[in-house]
Amino acid sequence: MLSVADVEVTYPNGVMALLPTNATFRRGGFFVLLGTSGAGKSTLLRCLNGLVRPTRGDVLSEDRGSIFSSRSALRAHRRRTGMVFQQHHLIGRLTVLQNVLMGRLCEYGTLRSMLPLPRADRLLALEALDRVGLADRALHRADQLSGGQQQRVGIARAMAQRPAIMLADEPVASLDPETSLKVLGDLHRICREDGITAIVSLHQVDLARRFADHIMGLSLGNIVFQGGPEQLSTSALDKIYKTASPSLSEAAE
Numbered sequence: 001m002l003s004v005a006d007v008e009v010t011y012p013n014g015v016m017a018l019l020p021t022n023a024t025f026r027r028g029g030f031f032v033l034l035g036t037s038g039a040g041k042s043t044l045l046r047c048l049n050g051l052v053r054p055t056r057g058d059v060l061s062e063d064r065g066s067i068f069s070s071r072s073a074l075r076a077h078r079r080r081t082g083m084v085f086q087q088h089h090l091i092g093r094l095t096v097l098q099n100v101l102m103g104r105l106c107e108y109g110t111l112r113s114m115l116p117l118p119r120a121d122r123l124l125a126l127e128a129l130d131r132v133g134l135a136d137r138a139l140h141r142a143d144q145l146s147g148g149q150q151q152r153v154g155i156a157r158a159m160a161q162r163p164a165i166m167l168a169d170e171p172v173a174s175l176d177p178e179t180s181l182k183v184l185g186d187l188h189r190i191c192r193e194d195g196i197t198a199i200v201s202l203h204q205v206d207l208a209r210r211f212a213d214h215i216m217g218l219s220l221g222n223i224v225f226q227g228g229p230e231q232l233s234t235s236a237l238d239k240i241y242k243t244a245s246p247s248l249s250e251a252a253e
C-alpha cells in the first residue's frame with residue numbers, strides 16, 4: 001500500500017499545485033487519475049516517487065514509513081517504483097534491448113553501470129520485451145519503431161526494473177485511440193499478472209472507465225472525486241472538469 005497524508009505542494013514560483021491531499025493506493029490496484037491540464041496529476045505522481053518533495057505532509061510506503069525518511073529509504077522506494085512517461089524518453093540511436101536494460105541500471109552503482117550488464121539482466125530485459133510482444137525487435141534501433149511500439153518499450157523498460165509500483169504519466173496521450181487501447185491494455189494486463197500497484201494519469205475518460213479499479217478526479221489541486229468506474233456519473237465528471245469548457249464533460253460522457 002502507498003499513501004499520501006496531507007500532502008501539499010507549492011512550487012518555488014508560488015503555484016500551489018496540490019492542496020492538502022489524502023489518498024490511499026491499495027496494493028495491486030489499478031488507479032486512474034483524471035483531470036484537466038494543470039489539475040495536479042503529474043505533481044501527485046512525482047510526489048509518489050519522490051521526484052517532488054511535498055511542501056507539507058508525507059508519502060508513506062507500505063510498512064516502511066515515509067519515503068523521505070532517509071536517502072536510502074528514498075533510493076529503495078525509487079528502485080521499486082517504475083515510471084512510464086508520455087514521451088517514453090527512449091534513446092533513439094540505441095537498440096530496443098539497450099533501452100530496456102536501462103531499467104536494470106537502478107540495481108547498480110554509477111561505476112558498475114558503465115560495464116556490460118550480466119546475462120541475468122539481459123534475460124530479464126528480453127522477458128520484459130516478450131511480454132509486450134516485441135522480443136523480435138530487441139536488436140532494432142529504438143527510433144525505427146512506431147509510436148505504440150516505442151511506448152511498449154517504455155513499459156518493458158519499467159517492467160525490467162521489477163517494480164512493485166508503476167506510475168504512468170499520460171502514457172497514451174500521444175497515440176491514436178486504437179493504439180492507446182492496446183498499449184494501456186498491455187500495461188493493465190502486466191500489472192494485474194504481477195500484482196503491481198499502478199497509478200496512471202489519463203485524459204481519456206473511456207479508457208479510465210474500461211481499466212480502472214478506482215478513479216481519482218482532480219481539479220485545481222484537489223481530489224474532487226474518488227470511486228469506481230461505475231460511480232463516474234455526469235455530475236462527477238462535471239466536478240472534475242468544471243474548470244474546463246462545459247462541453248468537455250459532455251464530450252467525455
Ligand code: ADP
Pocket residue numbers: 011012013015016017035036037038039040041042043044
Ligand atoms: P497536470 O499533470 O494535471 O497537468 P501538473 O501537476 O503538471 O498538472 O501542474 C499543476 C500546476 O502546477 C499547474 O498550474 C502547473 O503549471 C504547475 N507546475 C507544474 N510543475 C511545475 C514546476 N516545476 N514549477 C512550477 N509550477 C509547476
